[in-house]
Amino acid sequence: MAKNNGGKAQGTANGGTGGKAQGGAVRQRRLKLWLAALILAAGLITGFVLGNGRKTPVDGDLAVFRIGVEPKHIDYDLWAAIRFLDYMFREAGYEVGDYVYIGDLYPKWADKAGVNVFIRGFVQFFDLRMNPQSRNVFYMHRFSEFYVEELRNYDGCLSSQKKSIEEAKAKGEPAADYLPSGAVPHPHLKPEGGYEYDVLYIYEEYSPDYDAFIQRFHQPKVYSGQHFAKIDDETREAELRKARLVVYEMIAPGRDDEDYVPYAAYDIISYGRPLLTNRKTPLTEKFGGLIRQFDGLEEMKAATVGALGVADDVRERQAGEARQILRKMTEALKLPFFERLKAH
16 A cells, blocks of 8 residues: 555646656757757758868868669769769879768768769769868769759759750750760780680679570670679780670660760770670761771671671771770860869
8 A cells, every 4th residue: 555655646647737747858859969960860860060161171182982883782883983974083183982872972081072973873862962172073974864953952963964965055945965985995905816706795774685595606605794893903904905806785775875885885896895785976986997886686696697707807997096086086175164164
């Protein structure tokens, strides 16, 4: 009984003036916690504005690439585009730090970046924190959906999709600068001691019919674009060197500008390797017949047979000539984008 009475007395006391005072204190604490959470959320949205952005000195010559794709999902084309963009930043006088990826986009060491380069793949990515002391750049690679709002509030935007940029400008909407065709100037890879493969087939979208077709040739090798991007540079170059013919197959039309040439294709050309890829007007205009092209599966098969029927020295010479054309194209690139970025 004593325990029950004590319980009632305690309950009465909690319901009295003391209970009201305690309840008010609880509400005040909750309000403070709610305000703290709101401030934290605002900080996450606005980036470093409320935090290190005002305290951490930035290095105007340091560019950090913040990539909105997990490394395991980066394919050869996005990998080649990132490397080419890296090369262009270095040519413009920037130091490019280690890349950081979705899931850990904001390590402490990268707070000092004078230029933040946010890199978008096929889909949107969020959590884009902009340091007001830095210059912030957005690069859109290939995309299935695109919203003009994605281009707002940056100091500069770049994209690989020329037609989409032109359409946005025609409508008076925010638009990006075009990142032209090009590749990192690689060493010329020449076969040493003969070839190991007749065909090195790298695909964005796997064609089982073509895979079955190339099995008739000597030791064909097949890679997905994601797998080819994951191997280290030394292995990648060794694989390219071993092949008589490198075949790069794009995804089916519809998600890219119709004239888009993958940076992966330019990467292969930059190594001086014989290439067969999807037919694109820019390739014909720039390289003529030095780059072999196809429309559809049957032409892809016929072009493979035709390329392998050419004498090895002729095919290698043509690939070397294409490489020299690409090098001159890349050396001649002068992007007003970088002039505006430095002047900002």
